[in-house]
Structure formats: C-alpha cells, structure tokens
Amino acid sequence: MLSEERPVPTRLRGWNRVIGQRRVKELLRRAIQTDQVAHAYIFIGPEGVGTDALALEFARVLNCEPGGTEACDQCASCRQMDILQHSNVRLVMPLPVGKNEKQGDDPIEVLTDDQIASVRGAIAAKAKDPYASIEIPRATSIKINSIRAIKREAALSRPERGRNIFVILRAEEMGADASNSLLKTLEEPPGDTVLLLTTMDRDALLPTIVSRCQQIQCERLSDDDLEEALTLRDGLEESLAHVVAQMAGGSYTAARDIVSSDVRSRRAEAVNFLRLVLGKQRIQMIQEVERLASDNDRPAMERWLRLLGGWLRDALVLREGRSVHAAAEDLQALQSFTSRFSVADLSGAVLRVERAIADLDKNLYLLLILTTLAMDLRRLIAEPGRE
Numbered sequence: 001m002l003s004e005e006r007p008v009p010t011r012l013r014g015w016n017r018v019i020g021q022r023r024v025k026e027l028l029r030r031a032i033q034t035d036q037v038a039h040a041y042i043f044i045g046p047e048g049v050g051t052d053a054l055a056l057e058f059a060r061v062l063n064c065e066p067g068g069t070e071a072c073d074q075c076a077s078c079r080q081m082d083i084l085q086h087s088n089v090r091l092v093m094p095l096p097v098g099k100n101e102k103q104g105d106d107p108i109e110v111l112t113d114d115q116i117a118s119v120r121g122a123i124a125a126k127a128k129d130p131y132a133s134i135e136i137p138r139a140t141s142i143k144i145n146s147i148r149a150i151k152r153e154a155a156l157s158r159p160e161r162g163r164n165i166f167v168i169l170r171a172e173e174m175g176a177d178a179s180n181s182l183l184k185t186l187e188e189p190p191g192d193t194v195l196l197l198t199t200m201d202r203d204a205l206l207p208t209i210v211s212r213c214q215q216i217q218c219e220r221l222s223d224d225d226l227e228e229a230l231t232l233r234d235g236l237e238e239s240l241a242h243v244v245a246q247m248a249g250g251s252y253t254a255a256r257d258i259v260s261s262d263v264r265s266r267r268a269e270a271v272n273f274l275r276l277v278l279g280k281q282r283i284q285m286i287q288e289v290e291r292l293a294s295d296n297d298r299p300a301m302e303r304w305l306r307l308l309g310g311w312l313r314d315a316l317v318l319r320e321g322r323s324v325h326a327a328a329e330d331l332q333a334l335q336s337f338t339s340r341f342s343v344a345d346l347s348g349a350v351l352r353v354e355r356a357i358a359d360l361d362k363n364l365y366l367l368l369i370l371t372t373l374a375m376d377l378r379r380l381i382a383e384p385g386r387e
C-alpha cells in the first residue's frame, strides 16, 4: 500500500531527498563551496518537479552543523529540519485570513484552533514528504502579515549558528500589498538572512521581485528519474513504475496521482467483489468474475489479488483491535465489514487469496482461479456455519 510507512533508505538521504535536478544541486553546492550564497533565490518550475524539495534541502544544508555542501542528517539542526520545526527556518505559505485580522497581527495567532491545526498538519505532511502539496482550507493568498513578519523576525533573531532562512512556498500567491512589502525586504536584505521562494508561475510575480532573486529554473524530471523514485519511494514494481513514469510528464506528483487513482479504483473493485461474494445475487457475482478474468492479464490479476488480500489483511488487523494505515473511506468500509466476521474467518480468507496468487504462477485458467476463489471465500466468510 502506498501509505505504509517504510524506514528511509540510505539512498534517500542528503541531496538524494530531491529527485533528479542534478544541475541545480550542483549549482547550489558550488554556491556554498565558494561562499557565494545569494540572499534570495527563486526556484521556478512546474508542479511536481521538486522546487519545494530543493528549497527545503538547501535550507537544511545551510544550517547543518558540521557545514559542508551536503546535510549530515545527524546533527540537531538536521533533526529539527526532519520535522520542519527549526528555529532558523520559517515557512511562509498561503493562509486563511483571521477574523478581524489587522495589519501587523501575527499571521498564525489570528486563526481559529481548527485552522491552526490544519496549518500544523500541512507542515507535518511537508516535513515527511517535501513533494506533498500544502492544502489548507480557505488559504487563498500569502498575507501581507506573513511577509511583514519576515522583517520583524529577521531583526529579532540572530542565530548563533547557520542562517535565518525564510522559505516562501507558492510565492505567486502574494497579492499586491504582500509583493510590495517583500520587494522592500529584498531591496535591503536583513543581515545573514536567506530568502528561498518557490513558484510554478514566474509571470504571476512582480518582475522586480524575480529580478532581485537568483533564478533557479527547475526542469521536468526524466522518465528514468521518475521510474527510480516510484520504485524507491513508493514501492512500485519496476514494470508499473516504467509505465507510470511515461504517463506523468516529468512530474512526480502527477505520477503519484496516476498510481493512487488506479490503486483506488482497483481497490474499490476488490471491495465490490467481496460484497458480491457475500451477497445473495449469485448471477451478478458470476458476471463480475467473468469480467475480471476477461482481460486475461496475469500481472494485473496478481496486483488485483494482492489488493484484495491486503484489504482482507487490513480487516483482520482491525478485527484484532489494532490500527491500520487506510484512507478514511476505506476505513469506513473496512469497519462495517469486520464487525460481521471472526478473526478465524478472516485469516482463512487471507490464506485463500494467497493460494489464488500462487495458482496464478501455475498457469491455471484465470476464470477457474477466480471462480473457485469466489466460491471458497463465500463458504469461508459468508456461510462459515455450513462446513
């Protein structure tokens, strides 16, 4: 399953947290090496190519305690970056406007508890995955109060180590007043402060803002880089990663959307199959079995059976009173399903699906595999008393 937590492979540390973008990484490394870090950068690129990931990794490297051109991933600073709770690094992003918010108010403190919780949630998601998009309800623009806070906070805190860094995500969402305020900050950059802007739309920004930043153009990712990212980060099998990479147009987030929509619809299909197996309409069940087998696509059938098995395993885990990583809508279906069956029924069903997967390798007729699976599952969980 996509949402399952995996330990971070070593290949995903340091600059490798950012997919591809070798030219940009080299440019940033060289800036550090030659002590020529500019006071403002703007990372420009289409959605899903890693502008945010680059900015966040650059911020991490600039504050890493041992110094150097690559983050150590061990020091206190790197650990603070892991959760995006760093005293030197502040994130600026579109936020909802607070009730009665006045100029000069703290941009976060004016929000309701629910809104603050959703901001925290968005930051936590970004910390876990720099490619996560930030979704905060009613956050339509970057507020002038958020930009004003940059100057205030930069003046207030002079870090003992590292630099003050402000990462402005989706900079194109600044309105005219916020833009003008930022312009003033860029004209007289405070001390050791570094501003890192990211944007998908350079033309939506004031040209004077863009020209005062070092512009970093981020290209679309190559199919090879996407394929590697999908296998390494999302656990896709290589053949699927290959196809998805070809479909994604150089965007990692687009690739993941393709994967999850397919997985979601296939999962819905698996749940529907179980419903038919357990229901009274035998003819519909037989029709569904015939439809599923008609593609005659063994790898696809194997993935589908793994989904079905995964769903039953999740049901079993829930039935045992433990928690599972599942989407909210899945969880609801799972809970109504599990309440009706015993642990023994569910374990039997999981084993039966595993046998069907093994049967696929034996080159048995697909329709036969599925029909016997459906009948056995029905006997196991729908009519357990009859055996």
Ligand SMILES: [Zn+2]
Pocket: 063, 064, 065, 066, 071, 072, 073, 074, 075, 076, 077, 078
């Ligand atoms: Zn470090």
